[in-house]
Amino acid sequence: MYGDLGNKLIIEAKRTQQLQSRRNGIRDGTANVSIPQYNDALVRGIIAEVEQIRESGAGGDAAAGQCAHFVNLLCLERNKRCLLSYHKMRSEIMDGMAWAGTAGDVLSGGGGATDSTLSDQLGNLSHSEQSYLQQYTDLLTQMKSAPAFADIDLAGSLTPPSDIFIDVRVLKDAGEIQTEYGTFNLVKDSQFYVRQSDVESLIQQGYLQKI
Amino acid sequence: MGYFDVDDVLADAVEVPCKFQLEVAQVGFLAGQPGESVARNSKLELPLWLARILAIVGAGDGEGDGDGDTPFVELLPPDTFAARVMNAVKADPVALDLHAVSPYFYALAVKWVNLFSDAELGETVARLLLARAQEINSNAANVTLVERTLDDLAGPLASRQNGVHHSSPFMLTMDEWEKTVYKEAHEAYRDSKKWLLQ
Amino acid sequence: MDINIEDILAELDRDSTTVVEPWSTSQQMRGPSDDVSTVLNSLPPTSTAAAAQGKQLGGSLLAREDYECLVAHWRNERCSPEILPYPHALMRRMLHRVQEQMEQLEAISMNFMDPDAMAAGSDVSGPANNNSMLPLLCMEAELERVRFVVRSYVRCRFAKVDRFSTYLEQLHGVAPQQFEELLSPEEIEYHARHFAILLDLFNNTVLKHMPAELQAINDTEGSVNMVDEPDWNRFVFVRVVGPRDGKLELDPQLITLPNGKHCYTVTIPELQEDVECTIGSIYVMRYAVIKDLLMQNKVELI
Numbered sequence: 001m002y003g004d005l006g007n008k009l010i011i012e013a014k015r016t017q018q019l020q021s022r023r024n025g026i027r028d029g030t031a032n033v034s035i036p037q038y039n040d041a042l043v044r045g046i047i048a049e050v051e052q053i054r055e056s057g058a059g060g061d062a063a064a065g066q067c068a069h070f071v072n073l074l075c076l077e078r079n080k081r082c083l084l085s086y087h088k089m090r091s092e093i094m095d096g097m098a099w100a101g102t103a104g105d106v107l108s109g110g111g112g113a114t115d116s117t118l119s120d121q122l123g124n125l126s127h128s129e130q131s132y133l134q135q136y137t138d139l140l141t142q143m144k145s146a147p148a149f150a151d152i153d154l155a156g157s158l159t160p161p162s163d164i165f166i167d168v169r170v171l172k173d174a175g176e177i178q179t180e181y182g183t184f185n186l187v188k189d190s191q192f193y194v195r196q197s198d199v200e201s202l203i204q205q206g207y208l209q210k211i
Numbered sequence: 212m213g214y215f216d217v218d219d220v221l222a223d224a225v226e227v228p229c230k231f232q233l234e235v236a237q238v239g240f241l242a243g244q245p246g247e248s249v250a251r252n253s254k255l256e257l258p259l260w261l262a263r264i265l266a267i268v269g270a271g272d273g274e275g276d277g278d279g280d281t282p283f284v285e286l287l288p289p290d291t292f293a294a295r296v297m298n299a300v301k302a303d304p305v306a307l308d309l310h311a312v313s314p315y316f317y318a319l320a321v322k323w324v325n326l327f328s329d330a331e332l333g334e335t336v337a338r339l340l341l342a343r344a345q346e347i348n349s350n351a352a353n354v355t356l357v358e359r360t361l362d363d364l365a366g367p368l369a370s371r372q373n374g375v376h377h378s379s380p381f382m383l384t385m386d387e388w389e390k391t392v393y394k395e396a397h398e399a400y401r402d403s404k405k406w407l408l409q
Numbered sequence: 410m411d412i413n414i415e416d417i418l419a420e421l422d423r424d425s426t427t428v429v430e431p432w433s434t435s436q437q438m439r440g441p442s443d444d445v446s447t448v449l450n451s452l453p454p455t456s457t458a459a460a461a462q463g464k465q466l467g468g469s470l471l472a473r474e475d476y477e478c479l480v481a482h483w484r485n486e487r488c489s490p491e492i493l494p495y496p497h498a499l500m501r502r503m504l505h506r507v508q509e510q511m512e513q514l515e516a517i518s519m520n521f522m523d524p525d526a527m528a529a530g531s532d533v534s535g536p537a538n539n540n541s542m543l544p545l546l547c548m549e550a551e552l553e554r555v556r557f558v559v560r561s562y563v564r565c566r567f568a569k570v571d572r573f574s575t576y577l578e579q580l581h582g583v584a585p586q587q588f589e590e591l592l593s594p595e596e597i598e599y600h601a602r603h604f605a606i607l608l609d610l611f612n613n614t615v616l617k618h619m620p621a622e623l624q625a626i627n628d629t630e631g632s633v634n635m636v637d638e639p640d641w642n643r644f645v646f647v648r649v650v651g652p653r654d655g656k657l658e659l660d661p662q663l664i665t666l667p668n669g670k671h672c673y674t675v676t677i678p679e680l681q682e683d684v685e686c687t688i689g690s691i692y693v694m695r696y697a698v699i700k701d702l703l704m705q706n707k708v709e710l711i
Contacts, residue, residue: 068235
């Protein structure tokens with residue numbers, strides 16, 4: 001029945017959304033670094049169905065033909081909506097990556113980090129999505145350095161600042177990190193007492209955890 | 212609501228019984244018989260995204276004139292709103308297993324009321340919500356905060372316990388929309404408690 | 410103490426860099442900060458010394474009122490279902506102040522490091538220096554808070570721009586003047602570019618496979634409307650604050666009840682009911698009912 005594949009895709013979208021919100025709740029740094037595999041097979045299946053419906057092209061003046069015409073049109077609309085909803089949902093996850101600063105790592109195939117999970121993520125995106133992520137990251141970089149917003153750190157923390165200096169623990173090895181106030185050697189499970197505004201981006205990317 | 216909203220798209224996939232008021236050719240695949248026609252007065256379960264429009268648009272007897280057209284299908288009340296369900300709703304709203312009736316009960320009810328201006332259904336559902344909302348609230352208010360040190364040591368496992376969901380039998384009976392309400396309420400209680408104890 | 414806290418606080422007050430510019434009367438949102446002359450004139454200049462102090466206080470009063478205005482805008486924006494008009498002048502002033510303050514703090518902490526290092530000949534992190542660093546830390550903390558409010562406000566608006574992308578595009582075509590007053594120039598650019606790359610993604614993955622009549626991203630004729638409009642009927646919590654300048658008598662919309670309380674009357678269309686909203690009270694209503702009062706700053710969302 002037309003629309004069944006669309007339903008499958010939407011159910012997958014719902015599952016992804018639930019997984020994502022669970023990750024956001026836990027706050028252990030996994031929220032903004034992973035996206036499930038792009039379901040190329042299902043998307044292609046739906047597009048094939050669209051082709052099929054277009055070709056069957058029912059018409060005619062009699063009441064019978066009109067109904068078939070409506071049914072076909074509605075099926076096409078339904079497939080369009082399912083596809084768009086799926087892609088929009090994924091684009092929102094990618095937006096989250098761009099804001100958190102993890103997009104760069106994902107796009108480079110995780111070459112910089114020793115963590116292998118990032119290197120898999122690039123494969124989970126379709127080509128169009130990779131292009132989108134790259135363009136959106138560029139847009140954000142430009143926005144962040146716009147003269148109006150240069151001083152307020154647009155991608156910074158969205159929780160109110162509590163302390164100027166905080167204790168942080170390192171979650172994963174990341175070698176040497178250069179910050180405004182000096183160089184830190186990030187070894188797993190070591191702790192530092194640092195200025196909160198400096199390390200915000202590292203916390204968002206999942207390298208550090210506030211204690 | 213919203214074109215891209217995943218929950219709305221899912222809710223539209225719910226199937227409702229329809230009665231065809233005209234004989235229609237070439238749509239046999241809807242009944243699992245591709246190539247065949249669907250006879251007049253035959254009943255089929257169609258998804259809401261299809262049924263909703265077919266219940267509005269129709270055809271005249273070959274005239275092609277807008278007025279006086281008979282809609283292709285007539286929407287019949289789905290089991291979700293059958294008499295026995297409504298009775299159960301009125302009898303004991305809290306004990307009712309809403310998820311079993313329909314995981315998208317509220318979304319469906321809103322769409323149905325909009326289509327048919329069924330004020331009575333609207334009232335019943337509103338009263339249902341009121342009764343169940345109190346139950347949802349008392350479940351959501353049940354918050355325990357685990358100490359931070361435990362949280363760190365046990366990692367992700369402890370984080371899940373932080374503000375643990377005590378599963379009462381009621382929680383399994385909630386429909387999808389009630390679950391989002393519960394989640395938001397629970398998070399609000401957890402955040403206020405954290406802030407109070409800061 | 411090497412640095413007198415009074416000096417630092419006086420420096421803060423001397424807000425000589427206020428960006429004051431003429432604003433058009435067509436601007437809908439008028440906070441108290443918009444009316445600079447009112448603030449300065451309301452201080453009684455009894456003597457030259459007092460006048461000088463008045464000017465100094467005027468500067469800091471303006472800063473504080475600006476901040477409170479910003480917080481009000483921020484709160485309203487977070488609670489509102491639609492994008493509220495952008496306070497262009499207010500934001501310009503606040504961003505300017507943030508930048509100034511950052512430069513000032515850097516200058517102060519530079520001054521810190523050199524004389525002490527030269528005098529003590531040791532590193533700067535001794536306990537004696539922690540004491541004198543206290544005002545600096547306070548200023549830093551305050552700056553962080555202001556930056557946070559600005560950031561949260563801007564991000565909230567960006568998120569709304571994303572959510573109502575197609576609606577804004579429509580507005581741009583229909584009422585370009587209104588569109589430009591609603592958003593800041595940066596938001597306009599962000600919207601245009603994000604919309605373009607998103608459209609690219611959709612075109613390449615979905616829309617180019619659809620028949621010609623279904624290739625639009627803003628189709629309102631189909632079975633489901635593709636343009637997501639803000640939910641004007643969402644319920645919001647409002648608190649009635651009354652006219653900003655406190656002049657209750659001059660407000661034509663304000664009605665005095667028999668019991669002496671002042672209120673605004675709003676009509677709820679579905680119930681055909683008039684509600685009297687007294688000043689200081691809190692109500693829960695549909696956004697559309699109180700939208701006009703909100704635009705005039707007579708109520709605020711909480």
